[in-house]
Amino acid sequence: MEKAFSQRQDRAARAIAIPIAALVASHVVFTKQFPWHVSYQFPLPYFLTVLTVMFSCWEVNVRLFRWMDSKMPFHVNPVRRIGRQMVVNGMATLFTFLLVFPLSQFVYAGYWPAASVFMTGAVVCATIATIVNGSFIGLYLVRTIYWQKDKSVAELDRQRKEEPTMNSPHLIRVEVNHSQLILQPTEIAYFYSTGGMVLLVKTDGTKMATSYQSLTQLTERLAGQYFFPLNRQILAGLGAVKEVKDDVNRKLIVSLFPPMHQHQPTEQVVVSRYRSAEFRKWLQAAAGN
Structure with missing residues (x-):
């Protein structure tokens, strides 16, 4: 004092x-x-x-x-x-x-x-x-x-x-079937939007249907240091990105793991040329941290 x-x-x-x-x-x-x-x-x-x-x-x-x-x-x-x-x-x-x-x-x-x-x-x-x-x-x-x-x-x-809060980067709240999952970012591989619903793909390969109808709400809340919206369908976590390849017309092909289907080694996602430069900056910054 x-x-x-x-x-x-x-x-x-x-x-x-x-x-x-x-x-x-x-x-x-x-x-x-x-x-x-x-x-x-x-x-x-x-x-x-x-x-x-x-x-x-x-x-x-x-x-x-x-x-x-x-x-x-x-x-x-x-x-x-x-x-x-x-x-x-x-x-x-x-x-x-x-x-x-x-x-x-x-x-x-x-x-x-x-x-x-x-x-x-x-x-x-x-x-x-x-x-x-x-x-x-x-x-x-x-x-x-x-x-x-x-x-x-x-x-x-x-x-x-x-105290870990719901909006903290150390804790993620995901609404699932009228309940909530509290997960570490590293537990989440990516979110996948299809047919009016959003699936949660965990790093251990578990897939769960969430209560969200689009990625918009999740993207606004999570996009940043650890998550990046590869396109309108996938919001990927840093840990899920296994490989990045150049494609034609300045596009990128990003390989995510685990895949949506077990017979595929990875999930191949195309990143448009309009988003590829931003993705590279995010990947470099996130990897540096």
């Missing part, structure tokens, strides 16, 4: 969310002063402190997200992944805050944070961490839903492709 967020999305989210959160937290939580106040000064030390802490916590969480994606994909067991992510990421966020917050406060402000400020920062950090983790979990859930949907569609398409 695709990861919940890309590196580009991660960078964009950091560039937008972290400065905004640092700006809000430094004013609302720590200094409680705003630009319209008379004695207002931009709380740069607190802004940089929150910025550093959030960036560090964000980085830790992202790295844990990536690691869990490889070890415990979200779509495999979402409930377990959420529980593990909340515990592991929550503890990692807390330890990161305990280390980075006092050091950042000392670097930017020149003194260690008071206990009250430290507790306030811990609450702010925990709140932000909860929001961030909750946002990514929600994103994972949405992606998982789409992943399951795409997987179901792909599986359905695969089953449809693998």
Whole structure:
């Protein structure tokens, strides 16, 4: 499954969310002063402190997200992944805050944070961490839903492709005496139309009367890679063609096996000059496949 967020999305989210959160937290939580106040000064030390802490916590969480994606994909067991992510990421966020917050406060402000400020920062950090983790979990859930949907569609398409259909080149439906035969193309030698009926000649020599009155319906459905209409009477399968000879006036004589009559070695079929070139192309292409 695709990861919940890309590196580009991660960078964009950091560039937008972290400065905004640092700006809000430094004013609302720590200094409680705003630009319209008379004695207002931009709380740069607190802004940089929150910025550093959030960036560090964000980085830790992202790295844990990536690691869990490889070890415990979200779509495999979402409930377990959420529980593990909340515990592991929550503890990692807390330890990161305990280390980075006092050091950042000392670097930017020149003194260690008071206990009250430290507790306030811990609450702010925990709140932000909860929001961030909750946002990514929600994103994972949405992606998982789409992943399951795409997987179901792909599986359905695969089953449809693998399932032999009546019009598939791997399976031929032939209507015979109010019933249907399901045959492989290689089982069919040719179809022979005579006297208002169409006979099926199988490769083992079996002959059966079909429910068709002409070759038109069969030709429209089957003519292509494996079958070719030699004339108005015969729709031949590739496997039945045993010999092709040139005849007068650019005609062809095609020998099919098995023959319609047992006393003949093969069934001789004349292909007109208008169809001979097309037949040669079909034979060459079919034989090449």
